[in-house]
Amino acid sequence: MENAIDHSPAGGTVTVVAKRSAANARIDVTDQGRGVVGISPDRVFDRFAHGASARTSRGETRTRHGIGLALVRELAERYDGTVDVVRTGPQGSTFKLVLPLARGGAA
Template sequence: MITPSSRSSAIALETLTRWAPIIAARSSWLTRLVRVGTSSVEGTAPGLDPEAGDEVREHHLAIARRSADRLGRLIDQLFELSVLDASEARLESEPFPVAELVQDVVQKFEEQARAQGVTLSASSGESQPVALADIGQVERALSNLIENALRHTPAGGEVRVSARRDGAAVRIEVRDTGDGIDPADHERVFERFYRVEGGRSGDGTGLGLAIVRRVVELHGGAVHVASERGQGALFSFTLPSAPTR
């Protein structure tokens, strides 16, 4: 019997297979992505056999659903990076109050944080900084950092997001009380597909922090991490400040 779940898994596999030659032509890291992603879905095929028992089939369908979801995120992020990497990539920069963006993005993750037993908060001090940047891209970068912090912060922990003026720039910070990162991995954690020992890789795809760095680079800013193993992490990035009138 073909179920919606098995159909969605088949569609995900068919989509990735169809795009594979195009994706692989872009770069070697995309080739590796296609290979890993395709294998993860194909590996569930035996359990989808009509002859398999209900319990076995449900187990493999659950795996297929997770694989299909992950493939969807992979595809979305790899094409997002392709767009950001393109020579014709353009930013739609405009002045905006950073505190408002921080509050909006934090609100999106409040339910997830509560479910995990993590305290999520936002602050902007008294400076009320205004950035000159592409608000959509900045929102994506900040979302990736908050997702990363929540993923690595256990129940009872805390994630704090803040924004402030920093000289001629605006600095946004995401601080967590999670598992931390060894100083030797600080630079490499922003590389595509790099995985820190112990699992801290930016997101389930290994692309989240790479997207953050690329967005910040396009704005002429800098991204930084300060952390010690077992002592949480502080991720921050800078954006150009809007000219004062």
């Protein structure tokens, strides 16, 4: 969500939708930024990956190191989940996180 906020224009909207199925929880995060630019969408999950610019869509200098989405993917996979770019383009991006629900009395 932090990336979505950083890459949305001032006054833009970030939408978070959570859904539950019988076996999984799904969270979609959608921003109104310019989309993934300067890097292939499947590479945004690589450690230290950055797009075309070191600036956010609000013109601020990005100070992060490009490990946030890599850590999200590692944690998702550790718990048999997935994270993917659903769509990206000039009107924004949507990322999807799917995690299995706890089974049989796990707290």
